[in-house]
Amino acid sequence: MYEILRKEALVPNIHLFKMAAPEVAKKARPGQFVVIRIDEKGERIPLTVADWDEKEGSVTVVCMEVGTTTRRLATLGTGEAIADFAGPLGVPTHIEKLGTVVCVAGGFAVAVVMPIARAMRQMGNNVISILGARNKDLIFWEEELRRVSDELIVTTDDGSYARKGMVTEPLKELLEGNGKVDRVIAIGPSIMMKFCAKTTESFGVRTIVSLNPIMVDGTGMCGCCRVSVGGVTKFACVDGPDFDGHQVDWDLLFARQRTYLDEEKWSLEQWQCQGGGHS
Amino acid sequence: MVKLNLNRVEMPRQKPEVRAKNYNEVALGYNQEQAIEEARRCIQCPKYPCVAGCPVEIDIPGFILALRENRMEEAVKILKSKNALPGICGRVCPQETQCEVVCTLAKKEAPVAIGRLERYIADWERENMGAVAPEPVKPTGKKVAVVGSGPAGLTAAADLAMRGHRVTIFEALHIAGGVLMYGIPEFRLPKAIVQGEVDYVASLGVEIKLDSVVGRLVTIDELLGNGYDAVFLGTGAGLPMFMDVPKEHLNGIYSANEFLTRVNLMKAYMFPEYDTPVRIGRQVAVIGGGNVAMDSARCALRLGVEKVYIVYRRSEAELPARREEVENAQEEGIIFKLLTNPKRFLGDEQNNVVGMECYEMELGEPDESGRRRPIVKEGTEFTIDVDVVIVALGTTPNPLIAATTPGLEITKKGTVVADEATGKAAKDRVWAGGDIVTGAATVISAMGAARMAANDIDKYLGG
Ligand SMILES: Cc1cc2nc3c(=O)[nH]c(=O)nc-3n(C[C@H](O)[C@H](O)[C@H](O)COP(=O)(O)OP(=O)(O)OC[C@H]3O[C@@H](n4cnc5c(N)ncnc54)[C@H](O)[C@@H]3O)c2cc1C
Numbered sequence: 227m228y229e230i231l232r233k234e235a236l237v238p239n240i241h242l243f244k245m246a247a248p249e250v251a252k253k254a255r256p257g258q259f260v261v262i263r264i265d266e267k268g269e270r271i272p273l274t275v276a277d278w279d280e281k282e283g284s285v286t287v288v289c290m291e292v293g294t295t296t297r298r299l300a301t302l303g304t305g306e307a308i309a310d311f312a313g314p315l316g317v318p319t320h321i322e323k324l325g326t327v328v329c330v331a332g333g334f335a336v337a338v339v340m341p342i343a344r345a346m347r348q349m350g351n352n353v354i355s356i357l358g359a360r361n362k363d364l365i366f367w368e369e370e371l372r373r374v375s376d377e378l379i380v381t382t383d384d385g386s387y388a389r390k391g392m393v394t395e396p397l398k399e400l401l402e403g404n405g406k407v408d409r410v411i412a413i414g415p416s417i418m419m420k421f422c423a424k425t426t427e428s429f430g431v432r433t434i435v436s437l438n439p440i441m442v443d444g445t446g447m448c449g450c451c452r453v454s455v456g457g458v459t460k461f462a463c464v465d466g467p468d469f470d471g472h473q474v475d476w477d478l479l480f481a482r483q484r485t486y487l488d489e490e491k492w493s494l495e496q497w498q499c500q501g502g503g504h505s
Numbered sequence: 506m507v508k509l510n511l512n513r514v515e516m517p518r519q520k521p522e523v524r525a526k527n528y529n530e531v532a533l534g535y536n537q538e539q540a541i542e543e544a545r546r547c548i549q550c551p552k553y554p555c556v557a558g559c560p561v562e563i564d565i566p567g568f569i570l571a572l573r574e575n576r577m578e579e580a581v582k583i584l585k586s587k588n589a590l591p592g593i594c595g596r597v598c599p600q601e602t603q604c605e606v607v608c609t610l611a612k613k614e615a616p617v618a619i620g621r622l623e624r625y626i627a628d629w630e631r632e633n634m635g636a637v638a639p640e641p642v643k644p645t646g647k648k649v650a651v652v653g654s655g656p657a658g659l660t661a662a663a664d665l666a667m668r669g670h671r672v673t674i675f676e677a678l679h680i681a682g683g684v685l686m687y688g689i690p691e692f693r694l695p696k697a698i699v700q701g702e703v704d705y706v707a708s709l710g711v712e713i714k715l716d717s718v719v720g721r722l723v724t725i726d727e728l729l730g731n732g733y734d735a736v737f738l739g740t741g742a743g744l745p746m747f748m749d750v751p752k753e754h755l756n757g758i759y760s761a762n763e764f765l766t767r768v769n770l771m772k773a774y775m776f777p778e779y780d781t782p783v784r785i786g787r788q789v790a791v792i793g794g795g796n797v798a799m800d801s802a803r804c805a806l807r808l809g810v811e812k813v814y815i816v817y818r819r820s821e822a823e824l825p826a827r828r829e830e831v832e833n834a835q836e837e838g839i840i841f842k843l844l845t846n847p848k849r850f851l852g853d854e855q856n857n858v859v860g861m862e863c864y865e866m867e868l869g870e871p872d873e874s875g876r877r878r879p880i881v882k883e884g885t886e887f888t889i890d891v892d893v894v895i896v897a898l899g900t901t902p903n904p905l906i907a908a909t910t911p912g913l914e915i916t917k918k919g920t921v922v923a924d925e926a927t928g929k930a931a932k933d934r935v936w937a938g939g940d941i942v943t944g945a946a947t948v949i950s951a952m953g954a955a956r957m958a959a960n961d962i963d964k965y966l967g968g
Pocket residue numbers: 259269270271272273274275287288289290291292293294295296297334338437438439440441442467482483484490491
C-alpha cells in the first residue's frame with residue numbers, strides 16, 4: 227500500500243496527492259509517469275509525476291477528476307492509502323541546453339510542466355512558459371511556474387483572468403517575434419497539444435508533446451497505448467510519452483481515446499448510484 | 506504377462522453449454538477412484554520412456570506407483586523433487602507432445618494420463634497437507650535478485666531460497682505469477698492455485714516486490730552494485746506482435762495480451778464491479794491458432810458474444826494449440842475459419858472495426874519451421890463482419906531489459922543469449938531462463954531452464 231502523505235484541492239476538481247513512494251522518488255525524472263490502482267477492483271491509470279523528494283521519500287501527482295477512477299481518488303484524503311503506485315515509467319523528457327524553450331501548459335498540466343521547465347532552466351535555457359486555463363477558477367500554481375520560468379504568460383479562454391484567448395495565440399507571437407525559439411514543449415489536453423503543434427509547424431520549431439492514450443500495464447506488454455508517429459507504430463508507455471508533435475497522427479489518438487465512452491459512462495453512473503458521487 | 510488396459514479414464518468436465526457461460530474451471534479433475542484406476546494402467550515399464558519425455562524428468566512411474574498404493578505423501582514428494590508447480594503443470598503442460606506421447610501405451614493410442622494424475626496429486630496435497638513449511642536452512646549470506654515472477658522466476662526463487670540464499674523477486678505488475686495470472690484464463694488454470702504457489706514461494710522467505718519495473722525503478726547494474734551477488738532474468742516474452750496490415754489500430758482491435766489482461770488480470774468480465782472495461786462485441790474474430798488464440802476465443806465466448814471465429818492461415822493439422830484445447834473450443838461452439846488470413850480491416854466513422862477482409866489460403870512446400878507454407882490465393886477476398894478482433898500472433902521479449910542492461914547479448918529476435926546447460930548470460934553474474942531466452946514456449950520448459958540456472962547460480966555462490 228502507498229500512503230497519501232498530503233492531499234490538497236488545488237482547484238475544485240484538481241487535486242494534489244503527495245504519496246509515500248521512496249523508491250520511485252529516487253528515480254523519477256521530468257516527464258515520467260506512474261500507474262496507480264486504488265484497490266483490488268480498481269482500474270490501472272497513468273498519472274505524470276509533478277514533483278518528488280528523495281529525502282522525504284515522496285512523489286507528488288496532480289489529478290483532474292474526469293471519470294470513475296479519478297473521482298474515486300478524489301474522495302481519498304491524507305493518511306489513506308492506495309494499492310499500487312508503479313513507476314517511474316516512460317522515457318524522461320529530454321533535457322538539454324538549447325537556447326530559448328517555450329513550455330506550454332494547459333489545464334492540470336501545469337503540474338506536469340513544472341519539473342520540465344525547472345530542469346530546462348537549470349540547464350541554462352531561457353524558459354518562457356505559457357499557462358492556459360478555461361477560466362480564472364481553474365488556475366493554480368501560477369506563482370510556482372513563474373518562479374521556474376524567465377517569463378510567464380497566462381491566458382484564460384473566457385478572459386476572466388489575465389489575457390483572453392487560447393495558448394496558441396501568445397505562442398504564435400513568440401514564434402513571430404524577434405527572439406529565436408529553439409524548442410516548444412506543449413502539454414495539456416490532446417486537442418491543445420495538436421493545435422500547438424500545428425502553430426509551430428510552419429516555423430519549423432521542434433515541438434514535443436506528451437501523449438495520453440488509454441493505457442493498461444504501462445510497461446509495453448499490451449499494446450493498448452499504441453500511437454502512430456511519423457507513420458510508425460509506437461507504444462506510448464515505453465517509447466514515449468514524449469513525441470515529436472509534428473509527426474503524431476492526432477486523429478487516431480483522438481479516436482482511440484474514445485474507445486470506452488459508453489463503458490466509462492456506465493461505470494460512473496453505477497458508482498454514483500452507490501453513493502460514491504456524494505462523498 | 507499383464508493384459509494392457511487401453512481404456513483411458515476420462516476426466517469429468519463441465520458440459521459445453523454450461524461452461525461456455527461461466528469462468529469456472531472446465532476440467533474437474535479425477536476423484537480418488539478414477540485416479541487409482543488410471544494409475545493402475547501404467548505397466549511400470551523397465552525403461553520408462555515417459556521420464557525422458559518430461560523436460561524436468563519427473564520420476565513418473567515412481568509417483569504413479571505411490572499413488573496406486575495410496576502412499577500419497579510419498580507421491581507428492583517424488584513429484585515435488587523435480588517440479589515445484591505440479592498443480593499448474595498437470596493442468597497446462599502439453600503432455601500429448603511431451604511425457605504422454607512417448608509412453609509405451611501411446612503406441613496403442615492410450616497413453617497413461619500422466620498430466621491428470623499429476624494434477625490429482627497436487628490437488629490432494631493442497632487439500633490435505635496445506636503448505637508444509639519446509640525445514641529451515643542455514644542462511645548463506647548471499648543475495649540473489651530474480652526479475653519477473655512467472656514460472657521461471659518463481660522456480661528459480663524457490664530453488665535458491667531452499668539453499669539458504671536471500672532472494673528478492675522484482676515484478677512489474679501488481680500481482681505475481683506472470684502469464685499464469687494475466688494470460689491463461691481462470692477456467693483453465695484457477696488463479697487460487699497460482700496464488701497458492703506464489704504464497705508457497707513467499708513462505709520460503711522470498712521477498713516479492715510488486716509494482717517494480719526493472720530497467721526503470723532499478724537497473725540490473727544497480728542491483729549488482731548494491732549488494733546482490735547474482736541476478737536471474739525471467740521476464741518472459743511479453744511484447745505483442747501486430748500484423749502490419751492496413752487499419753489494425755481501429756478501436757476494437759486488441760492484442761491478445763491486452764484482451765487477456767483486461768479480462769483475467771483486471772477482471773473485466775465483472776465490469777462495472779471491477780472498473781476495467783473491455784469491448785464485448787457481437788462477432789469476434791481471433792487471429793492465430795495457438796494456445797493464446799484458443800484462450801482468447803474462449804474468453805470472448807464467455808463474455809456473451811454471439812459468434813466467435815478462429816481465423817488461422819494454415820489447416821487444422823498445423824494448429825499449434827494443444828489438441829485438448831482445440832476440442833474444448835470446438836465443443837463450446839467456436840467457429841474455425843481455417844486457411845484464411847486477413848488482408849485488411851474495415852472501420853466506421855468513429856474508427857470502430859466493423860469488418861475484416863480476408864484471403865483464402867493454400868498450403869505450399871514446407872518452410873524453415875517444417876510446416877507447409879501458407880500461400881495467398883489471389884482473387885479470393887471475402888469479408889467477415891466483426892466488431893472485435895483479437896490478434897494472437899505471438900510475442901517477443903520486452904526490450905526494456907535489453908535496452909537498460911549493457912553487456913547482455915541479445916539476438917535479432919530480442920531474446921537473451923544464455924548457455925543451454927546453465928542459463929548463464931554473457932554478462933557477469935547474470936543468468937536467464939524461460940521465454941526471455943527461448944521466445945514464447947511452455948510453462949514446464951521455463952521451469953526447467955530456471956532450475957538449471959538456479960543450480961548454476963548456487964554453484965557460483967559456493968553452494
Ligand atoms: C502518460 C499519461 C500521463 C497522464 N498524466 C495525468 C496527470 O498527471 N493528471 C491527470 O489528471 N491525468 C493524467 N492522465 C490522464 C488520466 O490517466 C486519465 O484522466 C484517467 O485515466 C481517467 O480515468 P477515469 O476512470 O477517471 O476516467 P474514465 O471515465 O475512465 O475516462 C475518461 C477519459 O480518460 C481516458 N482514460 C480512461 N482510462 C484511461 C487509462 N487507463 N489510461 C489513460 N487514459 C485513460 C479516456 O480516454 C477518457 O477520455 C495521463 C494519461 C497518460 C496516458
